[in-house]
Amino acid sequence: MAKVLKEEDLIKNGKRCDGRGFEDLRPIIVKAGVLKQASGSAYVEWGRNKVYAAVYGPHEVFPKHMTNNYKALINARYIMAPFSGLDDHSRSGPNRRSIEISKVAKHVFENVVLTNLFPKTMIDVHMEVMQSDGGTRVASITAASVALADAGIPMRDLVCGVSVGKVAGELLLDLDKYEDNLGGSDVPMIFAPRNGDLLLYQMDGMLSKDEVERAYDMALGACKKIRVLQENALKEKYKEVFEKIKGGENGNNQGSY
């Protein structure tokens, strides 16, 4: 007989089911500039999540009647591939959940992109989830932020996020699919890590006031680590060229650009 997984099974001897501690992130890989046709693009592998983000524009507004004469519009589109999850996603295309995530992502980017520099234009931000394992909205927004920077669109900061949740009475950082589905509470948060601005906060389930404060601190601390990965991904391409040229010349890479 197959055993049904319960919430209590997810934490054993102070470790989580995948061997992580309570405040550990899953391994994260960030790559910038992976798609040739897009103005900017990024790929994020976050544990078993695989997300592509692409940015097109700024370009002419379509439909034209949406034009804002004072700022650029942001058209965010989050979507999960029909083959992305363990469950049957049946049909491709937007559903209720992905429309919601597209909307919250749009509001995140409206807060960091300097939209007033591009009146009468529109910026398309596409986030495609290829494989999902919990926390895809934070992975998508983290990827899209790198894609925006790769496109050279002026922003106040890179944004990134992480989810915190409560499973079997413990606060855990960066929930995976099972912890998300079986746990008591799930709180995805998006930050602008430079000044700690909280740009997205959604809560499923319940947390006490103390737990909310602890969750905030855990997420902000983790976001500062993720921001470093984003920075490295963006700089990598330029560093490679630099090292190819300068590395051969004097053996050290301490020269200036």
Next chain:
Amino acid sequence: MKNLVVPGEIVSEKPYRADGVFMEEGKTLSAVMGVVEDGRLIPLKGPYFPKRGDYVIGIIKEEGFYGWMADLHSPFEGKISARETREKFRIGDVVSAKIFEVDEVGEALLGEARRLWEGEVLEVEPAKIPRIIGKSGSMVSLIKQYAKTDAFVGQNGRIYLKGGDTSMAVMAILKICSEAHVSGLTDRISAFLEKGGKD
């Protein structure tokens, strides 16, 4: 290595206004990826913003009673008034023009519009154009000299090449674009051109 910045990093402790930066709490921060040199940000990426006095290369995309609209490889369009020019353009024509005025929504009014014949147009990252031109046109004249080609560099990231060894000129320009952020660019490009377009 330390002066390569991403959005949100400090460029200068003093506030100032420039392309690709914004001010916050009396400091200047970068809004785009770039290289910081003496408290100034040189953007590595980013769209072209029309500026008064710039020479640009446009492609005619619309004709109206007022004149023509030109695509400027930018979020913003250029308008050629029929009064300003004696030439007639057709959709798809490549024109060189000077920006006379930029209005409050970024649209550029173009003058001195001339149709460009026969040559080739190369599109590159607009942020690299200052390096392609070089100090008072040194880099572009180097390319012209070796490739024996006629080149016109538009500030909007389009380069018009006509005659001579255009493939060598294109190779040199693409090399500039990928290596623009590493010092000693002029020496490398002249060596590249001397060898006839080989590394």
